[in-house]
Amino acid sequence: MGCVTATTGRGSGTRAPGNRAPRNRLSPDERRSQLLDLGVRLLATRSLDELSIDLLAEEAGISRGLLYHYFGNKHAFHEAVVRRAADDLIAQTAPPVTGDPIERLLASVTAYVDYVVANYEGYLSLVKGAAGGNEAIRQIYDDARNALTDRIFREDAQGQIIEDTPAARLLMRGWGAMTEDLVLSWLVDPTGVTREELLAMMAQSLPALGSILPQPSVVEH
Amino acid sequence: MGCVTATTGRGSGTRAPGNRAPRNRLSPDERRSQLLDLGVRLLATRSLDELSIDLLAEEAGISRGLLYHYFGNKHAFHEAVVRRAADDLIAQTAPPVTGDPIERLLASVTAYVDYVVANYEGYLSLVKGAAGGNEAIRQIYDDARNALTDRIFREDAQGQIIEDTPAARLLMRGWGAMTEDLVLSWLVDPTGVTREELLAMMAQSLPALGSILPQPSVVEH
DNA sequence: CATTCTATTGACACTTGTTCAATAACGCCA
DNA sequence: TGGCGTTATTGAACAAGTGTCAATAGAATG
Structure with missing residues (x-):
């Protein structure tokens, strides 16, 4: 019993029997x-x-x-694919170097959003890969996000928006997570929010969050 | 050619040959x-x-x-596991019904953080499942998070913190993503931030974000 | 045109998800 | 207590996909 004809026939796609596709040799x-x-x-x-x-x-x-x-x-x-997507993201969102901190923050956020819009597939590969993948892949994703936020932290908004403490680092990370969720959610359903409103929301949220940092004070009510 | 002995031998674990484990019949x-x-x-x-x-x-x-x-x-x-984790989360973070909006928000956030701390494994199953899983699983996760944030939106901070518009909904979603990232990141490395500081950070960030909403105005500089 | 180099292939071995008829534990009734 | 039906549980066969490697074919070089 057993040992059926095996039918390992991993058919070579949709091709008439006998005329196999010619080899395509690349570098x-x-x-x-x-x-x-x-x-x-x-x-x-x-x-x-x-x-x-x-x-x-x-x-x-x-x-x-x-x-x-x-x-x-x-x-x-998979790891190579995620790394490619991450490198691409970092490279294509190089920050501007002119203007005051607030303007530069807006420019950074704009570059980020525009990249995600233009490279939705690549960005999804990165995000989904990070979530479902192993430790190495998650590391690539984390590094990429840290690179993005660190860039804003150090170059675009140095000291003028939030200072450097463990709590600030944590909050900054959270802001990054929020930002990512904002773009992706907005792309899924953009009704009621324009691109400019989204950008303003993302840029303004950082100083707004920074304002709760120094010495935590309850909001007026 | 083929048809080797197959050796489908999927050994029954580490058990001496001949004395198989007794059946354990449960309801x-x-x-x-x-x-x-x-x-x-x-x-x-x-x-x-x-x-x-x-x-x-x-x-x-x-x-x-x-x-x-x-x-x-x-x-x-997998789907059943994720659903169980989600149900558990919703059930065990029932919100309080006393106090003013800010207090209730803090209480809600506290219940959430405490749940994640106490059920780290279950919560990770949920989060990781949502990210790597199919559409149905992502739906379960989204529903759970919407249930959590809606609860805060409607019951704990109704109208007093942020109003109900597409932009506000989006920002609220983003706040949820940030909150989740904050707990998980804090659990991975809590150095420099106490539990109370984390809770304050999460609770205060919501009104802080809400303040940028009504008519977007650039922060002072 | 012959020869070397190497990008590419296809068949095979192995791991793992999935199915299903057979089995054994339990409750019930005589 | 002992037979009997019910059903929770099993294990072997099956299917599908991953990983391996000696053989092959396209290009470059002399």
């Missing part, structure tokens, strides 16, 4: 880049275990083996 | 409850695909088949 850099881009796109809507190597390979027009040749295993591929 | 409710509790615990530190049915079954002292009998498949089990 390692090109291939790597192609696969990472594809990964970013595919992992924006699926979680890692919803993305099979089969689908990925077919979508890329390569064999499964090639993916292992480049990335070793599925999780390493 | 469906008890068994379900046991499995959900275990799931909450195990999924606090692993992601779903890092948790094999094998491990789960062994840890619970049951066969793999039984899990399928109760939950159908792995994802349905």
Whole structure:
């Protein structure tokens, strides 16, 4: 019993039998880049275990083996994809260096929002990867967010908005989480809030939060 | 060629050959409850695909088949675990009904923080599940968080802190995200911030954010 | 045109989720 | 107490996906 014909037939996609697709030979850099881009796109809507190597390979027009040749295993591929998305985010949101602190903060926030709008897929890969992934991936995500907020903390709003204490660091982190949630929620349903209102909300919330810091005082009522 | 002896030998754990563990027959409710509790615990530190049915079954002292009998498949089990964690959260953070709005807000926030501290594992299951999981699971998570924030919005701080507009809703959601990040970050590294400072930070941040809402006005500088 | 190099493949082995007929513990009634 | 139906539980077979590696084919080089 058992030992059915196995049917390991991992069909080579939708191709007439006998005329297999010609090999498409690229340089390692090109291939790597192609696969990472594809990964970013595919992992924006699926979680890692919803993305099979089969689908990925077919979508890329390569064999499964090639993916292992480049990335070793599925999780390493995921990690590379997340790292690519994170690097991209950091690079494309370089802060301005002119204007007063408030203006620069607004500019930073604007760059961030514009990036997320323009690269929704890539940003989702990053966020979703961080949440579902292992420790290494979460680290990449944390580093990226720290880089973003530290940039605002040090360069754009140095000392003028909030000072540097453990409580301030914590609150700053919280502000980052809020900011991320604001963009993503707004993108899902933007009704009733314009882009400018969103930007103002994000920029103004930081000094507003900073105001509760120095010596905590209850709000008037 | 193929058809090796298959060796499907999914060893029944660490048990001497021949003396299998006696069946432990529970009522469906008890068994379900046991499995959900275990799931909450195990999924606090692993992601779903890092948790094999094998491990789960062994840890619970049951066969793999039984899990399928109760939950159908792995994802349905995950969903049930997340739902249990969410229900638990809602139930155990019932808000107080006395005091002025600010006091009630502080009490709500305190109940939330205390719950997370006391049920760290369960809360992590919820958060991690929501991030890595499918749409249904994310829905459960969103509903739970909306229930929490709506409670504060309607009952604890009705109209007295912020009014009800799309922008306010959005900001409220963002505040929720910030609050969650604050607790979890603080738990990871509490140095420099006391529990009371954290609570004050969370409670005061809501009116502080509300102050930027009505007609956006740039902060003084 | 022959040869070397290497990007790429495809079949195979292995792990793990899923199904289902068989089994054994429990309550019930004679 | 002992047979009997009910049903919680099991284990082996099945399916689908991941990871491995020797063989292959496209390009560059002489």
